Amino acid sequence: MSRLPFVLAASALAFTTAAAADTGIDITIYADNQALVQDTRVVTFDGKVQKIEFKNVSAQIRPETASLASSDLRIIEQNFDYDLLSPAKIMENAVGQTITLVRTNPATGQETREQAIVLAANGGVVLQIGNRIEVLRDDGLPVRVIFDKVPPNMRADPTLSISVIGAPGTREAALRYLTPGLGWRADYVALYDDKSGTIDVQGWVTLTNNSGTTYQNANTVLVAGTPRLLGQGYNGGGRGYPQPGDNEGMVEAGTESGSRERLGDYYLYPLAERTTIANLQTKQVSFLNVSGAPAQHGYEARFGWLQTSDTPISAATIYTFSNSAKGGLGDQLPAGVVRFYIRDSKGQAQFIGEHAIGHTPMGSKLAISTGQAFDVKAQPVVEARTKVNDRRWKTSMRYTLTNALPKPVTVRVVQNGLWGDVRISAESQRSERRDADSVVWLVTVPANGKTDLTATFDTRY
Numbered sequence: 001m002s003r004l005p006f007v008l009a010a011s012a013l014a015f016t017t018a019a020a021a022d023t024g025i026d027i028t029i030y031a032d033n034q035a036l037v038q039d040t041r042v043v044t045f046d047g048k049v050q051k052i053e054f055k056n057v058s059a060q061i062r063p064e065t066a067s068l069a070s071s072d073l074r075i076i077e078q079n080f081d082y083d084l085l086s087p088a089k090i091m092e093n094a095v096g097q098t099i100t101l102v103r104t105n106p107a108t109g110q111e112t113r114e115q116a117i118v119l120a121a122n123g124g125v126v127l128q129i130g131n132r133i134e135v136l137r138d139d140g141l142p143v144r145v146i147f148d149k150v151p152p153n154m155r156a157d158p159t160l161s162i163s164v165i166g167a168p169g170t171r172e173a174a175l176r177y178l179t180p181g182l183g184w185r186a187d188y189v190a191l192y193d194d195k196s197g198t199i200d201v202q203g204w205v206t207l208t209n210n211s212g213t214t215y216q217n218a219n220t221v222l223v224a225g226t227p228r229l230l231g232q233g234y235n236g237g238g239r240g241y242p243q244p245g246d247n248e249g250m251v252e253a254g255t256e257s258g259s260r261e262r263l264g265d266y267y268l269y270p271l272a273e274r275t276t277i278a279n280l281q282t283k284q285v286s287f288l289n290v291s292g293a294p295a296q297h298g299y300e301a302r303f304g305w306l307q308t309s310d311t312p313i314s315a316a317t318i319y320t321f322s323n324s325a326k327g328g329l330g331d332q333l334p335a336g337v338v339r340f341y342i343r344d345s346k347g348q349a350q351f352i353g354e355h356a357i358g359h360t361p362m363g364s365k366l367a368i369s370t371g372q373a374f375d376v377k378a379q380p381v382v383e384a385r386t387k388v389n390d391r392r393w394k395t396s397m398r399y400t401l402t403n404a405l406p407k408p409v410t411v412r413v414v415q416n417g418l419w420g421d422v423r424i425s426a427e428s429q430r431s432e433r434r435d436a437d438s439v440v441w442l443v444t445v446p447a448n449g450k451t452d453l454t455a456t457f458d459t460r461y
Helices: 085-094
Strands: 007-008 022-028 034-044 049-054 067-069 073-081 098-104 111-120 125-127 133-136 143-147 161-164 169-180 184-194 200-210 215-224 251-252 266-270 275-277 281-303 313-322 336-343 349-357 365-387 393-403 409-415 425-429 432-435 438-445 451-457
Touching: 022 184, 034 049, 034 161, 034 184, 067 073, 067 184, 067 266, 125 336, 169 184, 184 281, 200 215, 275 281, 281 365, 336 365, 349 365, 365 409, 393 438, 438 451
Parallel strands: 007 143, 022 215, 184 336, 281 409
Antiparallel strands: 022 034, 034 169, 049 161, 067 169, 073 161, 098 111, 098 143, 111 125, 125 133, 184 200, 200 281, 215 266, 215 275, 251 365, 281 313, 313 365, 336 349, 365 393, 393 451, 409 438, 425 451, 432 438
16 A cells, blocks of 8 residues: 555534533443443533534444433434544545545656546555556655545544434433453562561552553543453453463462452452553552561472372472451452562562462462472372272372472472272371362471371272
């Protein structure tokens, strides 16, 4: 497409329909790339059938969700005009029309004008000028095209036009619609203090606007929850972000109620001040700031049934804390990513890993893995497997735990895959049956030492 200058006649920009004057925008943003926009404007009704134009609506508006509310108003029809003005688009819409071609002589500066009919505008512009056919080229020569008017279906901004009959007078009218392209996620920064066994956590709302429109001075509320959207999947805002129902890090679900406002089964996070959400912008707002909450650092080794290894396997580094009102973070935690830091010997905070969490009710206990331990290893070995009879097997397992740190550590050893009527007939340390599928041992490994954990399982397979 030739990139030529275009000139519009000034009269083309004066629409005859009534425009709605700006008053205020309220936006409710969900964490699944969906938002509810409530755009309230002052409209003058003349008592007859008239077209009201709401400019600067979202370029991704779902027109079927749009509704206009005002007193003494009847809606006849509504249209969403999303074919926006651009040099390429206006030329495509001018096919079959007559335009004015202006050429400037580089040597003399003299202008010449010719009438031309646009024959085609796919991949280039083909014109009929008198009896000849000419292809416009982007060769740097001073050429511009003048159009007499804007095509009726094109707009400088995304525009929703609504034909209405309203009682005469000036009053507020509220346009409400759903749109994708606006979303948010929660991001957490956690600083762990190994000496005091505490954690500082900052929570940030990260807002993104890819809707194609800027929302000026908007009153914004964020919703932590997952409304059902037909035919639309979850979009958490980027690769590596969690599904809201993904609660991998939650050890125990909380049962506490806080003071945060609810909306049905969701929680609301209103921004304290009105804010402008610019198109193609990412904005961060703080919603959580807690210092000195109790936390523990530990290790976990998790194995499948009959898992055996010829080499030691790194244990997972685990940080455990709560979001309860007493002794915790004291708030509900929307789904997001927790990034962990710890201070080095110079007191500088250093990144040590990250983990996704799902929507977490207050009072929950979380155990979050930040990566694999360098000095703490675990090696599972199937030492013997004996068939007792046609219905029973006896399996002897040994778990060798090693610790190269100059201090003792506790490793949470989890054996999964224990379906059916599995019974532990012998073990070197007492276990705890957490569920039908797994047992857990809390094993202390001495500084610069190792510990062997053994267990014999009586199973039907």
